[in-house]
Amino acid sequence: MRVYGVFTFLLTIFLLIKKRKSFFGFKPLTPFKLKAVVVSLGASFIKLAQVLATRSDFFDKEYLEELKMLHDSLPAMSTKEFDQVYNRAFNKDSFKSFEYEPIASASIGQVHIAYTHEDEKVAVKLRRATIHEQVMADIKIINSFNRLFKPLFSHYTKNSIEAVISEFSKMIQEEVNLSIELNNLLKFSSVYKNAGIRFPIPHTSLCREDALVMSYEEGFRFDDKESILKNNIDFKSIIATLVDFYTTQMLINGYFHADPHPGNLLVSKEGTLILLDFGMVKTIPNNTRVAIIELIKAANEQDYERYIAANKKLGTIAYEAPIAELAEFTSKMFEIFSNDNLNSESMQQLAFDVLASTRNLPFKLPSDAIYILRVSAIIEGLGTTYIENFNGIKDILPILQKNIPKALGAKDSIVETLKDEISDIPFLVKDFKNAMKKISSNELDVEISNDQIEWIKKDLHTAVKSYFISFAFLLGGIFTLLYDRELKDLAIGLFAFGIARILYK
Numbered sequence: 001m002r003v004y005g006v007f008t009f010l011l012t013i014f015l016l017i018k019k020r021k022s023f024f025g026f027k028p029l030t031p032f033k034l035k036a037v038v039v040s041l042g043a044s045f046i047k048l049a050q051v052l053a054t055r056s057d058f059f060d061k062e063y064l065e066e067l068k069m070l071h072d073s074l075p076a077m078s079t080k081e082f083d084q085v086y087n088r089a090f091n092k093d094s095f096k097s098f099e100y101e102p103i104a105s106a107s108i109g110q111v112h113i114a115y116t117h118e119d120e121k122v123a124v125k126l127r128r129a130t131i132h133e134q135v136m137a138d139i140k141i142i143n144s145f146n147r148l149f150k151p152l153f154s155h156y157t158k159n160s161i162e163a164v165i166s167e168f169s170k171m172i173q174e175e176v177n178l179s180i181e182l183n184n185l186l187k188f189s190s191v192y193k194n195a196g197i198r199f200p201i202p203h204t205s206l207c208r209e210d211a212l213v214m215s216y217e218e219g220f221r222f223d224d225k226e227s228i229l230k231n232n233i234d235f236k237s238i239i240a241t242l243v244d245f246y247t248t249q250m251l252i253n254g255y256f257h258a259d260p261h262p263g264n265l266l267v268s269k270e271g272t273l274i275l276l277d278f279g280m281v282k283t284i285p286n287n288t289r290v291a292i293i294e295l296i297k298a299a300n301e302q303d304y305e306r307y308i309a310a311n312k313k314l315g316t317i318a319y320e321a322p323i324a325e326l327a328e329f330t331s332k333m334f335e336i337f338s339n340d341n342l343n344s345e346s347m348q349q350l351a352f353d354v355l356a357s358t359r360n361l362p363f364k365l366p367s368d369a370i371y372i373l374r375v376s377a378i379i380e381g382l383g384t385t386y387i388e389n390f391n392g393i394k395d396i397l398p399i400l401q402k403n404i405p406k407a408l409g410a411k412d413s414i415v416e417t418l419k420d421e422i423s424d425i426p427f428l429v430k431d432f433k434n435a436m437k438k439i440s441s442n443e444l445d446v447e448i449s450n451d452q453i454e455w456i457k458k459d460l461h462t463a464v465k466s467y468f469i470s471f472a473f474l475l476g477g478i479f480t481l482l483y484d485r486e487l488k489d490l491a492i493g494l495f496a497f498g499i500a501r502i503l504y505k
Contacts, residue, residue, distance in 0.1 A: 031066040046107035081129040089211035125212040175279035184278035198274045219266030254284040473498030
């Protein structure tokens with residue numbers, strides 16, 4: 001039944017995105033049934049559905065309304081489970097008062113209102129009693145699906161799927177430990193204290209692995225369009241602040257919040273952005289950060305060959321992929337998403353048509369890119385809720401480009417930038433002298449990138465496999481002849497086929 005549930009969930013998503021009514025007689029689940037299936041599948045699939053719930057360009061309003069409930073309107077813990085978790089985390093004197101009815105219930109835990117002995121209103125997040133066991137079971141199921149279907153995928157698709165599963169397994173195990181979330185919140189609040197974004201203040205003495213206690217933050221959900229517009233809050237300014245903040249996280253500090261779904265984003269009546277839930281926080285390696293900067297710069301300048309080169313450095317396109325063909329594909333995609341005369345549905349259809357022509361090109365999904373793409377998808381999805389024909393090319397790219405100088409280390413003033421450059425000159429001279437000395441003494445080392453190594457391994461694997469099959473035919477012919485000389489025609493045929501495979505490879 002669980003396997004069937006996964007199948008119907010994935011098939012429904014496929015049919016809804018492709019706007020198809022059926023597939024070999026299978027019809028998409030109704031909105032209510034889709035939500036019920038996702039809830040029954042548990043935390044792992046709820047996380048995926050939360051991303052999908054931001055895509056108003058993919059799903060009808062009825063589906064979005066049901067999927068949005070997955071953010072914080074899941075069934076609450078039973079009384080027995082609640083008592084088990086609460087008694088493990090607190091004692092009867094921990095709070096002045098505690099409201100047992102949760103105000104939100106999500107995949108990992110549920111949130112209650114309580115009051116401290118100093119009469120401060122706080123939010124208490126309790127993790128579900130059996131969530132760790134459920135997550136470990138989900139990881140096993142996902143790995144089983146991967147092993148079952150692995151032979152059907154290409155080399156790069158296999159690697160991408162394994163990267164996704166590995167990263168997901170690691171992150172979701174961290175997310176179910178609320179002590180890790182507390183440390184993430186403390187560090188995030190310190191790193192981004194001047195970002196103009198509000199974060200909850202934790203009560204560390206009351207926090208446990210099962211519970212997180214923090215200040216109660218009030219605001220409208222990010223997707224509560226009616227309330228935001230009713231209070232005359234400028235959404236374009238809010239989305240610009242969000243993109244600007246994530247640009248700072250990913251391009252400048254390399255430390256970012258990887259789960260910005262609408263249940264984790266609030267907007268105060270004054271228009272201040274409030275960020276919640278720090279279970280999924282990622283550090284981006286410097287080489288990935290530099291690749292993203294190059295990617296944005298190339299996109300803004302419409303230098304598509306450099307854009308493909310930056311994608312190769314990021315690891316989303318294989319080392320040996322044809323640059324000219326992919327540059328042409330990228331140019332077409334940019335034209336589609338820059339066209340102000342197309343609505344979101346037309347853009348989507350055109351994009352799918354262009355993507356169909358690139359099915360056999362070697363795209364990849366490295367672990368570092370998974371959460372960056374997820375965040376990008378969520379932010380773009382939120383934008384489509386409020387801004388007609390919103391898309392990353394014309395609405396997000398200019399904001400990203402604005403932050404490039406700062407990401408590259410430029411200071412606020414030209415004088416400060418010049419001072420930094422001048423102070424670096426002695427180190428540059430020293431590095432140059434060392435390089436010249438190594439060249440003159442034949443000691444210069446050349447490093448091969450991981451992508452090049454992967455390409456060499458793949459090429460060797462393909463060649464060895466081909467020769468192995470050819471020699472198997474040769475040996476098959478010899479053994480057939482030794483076994484029965486009357487089968488000499490078959491033996492000669494096998495032997496000749498083996499020779500032909502080697503000569504005409």
